[in-house]
Amino acid sequence: MKKLILILMSCLFATGALAETQGFQLSFIPDIAIHSRTTHIKGVSLNLWGENPQTGFALGVVNGSTGNSSGISLGLLANYAENYEGAQLAWIANYSSAKLSGLQLAAFNYAENLHGVQVGYVNFADTSDRGVQVGLINIMNNTKQWFRNFPNEIAPVMPFVNWRF
Structure with missing residues (x-):
């Protein structure tokens, strides 16, 4: 009897976990x-x-990804995320408040911690362990001196291209 109750409780918890993941979202606002x-x-x-945690493809005017998300976010205006792995593509801005691993392509790109590539008019990374802009x-921002550690890093601010490895 104890085993049966334990099995039923396990199934109940597993069903609850499955209910929190969906394959399709249609959103007007969050x-x-x-x-x-x-x-x-x-x-x-x-x-x-x-605005959802996501693994997959997000298409919209503004796409928000919370928590650890991954995939491709294609935003007409902007994309924002906490930790994002994959590609953020937008006309105006991409923003990652924690870590970006992958690609940001927009007029303005921001990553708290960049591990990848940013392509845009203005690119900003507060920290970067491996990144190209x-x-x-x-x-x-965490490169403090100009050409001091070349070729591993260039400078705090550079036109056209900047990197840190």
Whole structure:
């Protein structure tokens, strides 16, 4: 009897975990959407403005990814995320408040910790362990001196290209 109760409780908890992951999201704004903003979307998100943890493809005007997210975010205006692995592509801005591993392509790109490539007019990385920036203004805040550690890093601010390895 104890084993049966334990098995039934395990199934109940497993079913609850599956209910928190969905394959499709349609969002007008984060609070007016098919699924709540805490539901992990493992598949496709179509958004006017969406905000979910996601693994997959997000297409929208503004795409927000919370927690650890990955995939491709294609935003007409902007993409924002906490930890993102993959590609953020937008016309105006990409923002990663924690770590970006992958590619940011927009007019303005920001990553708290860059591990990848930023391409845009203005690129900013507060810290970078491995990163390349291509654009008009490229800022790597944790590079403190100009050409001191070349070829591993260039400078705090550079036009056209900047890197840190």
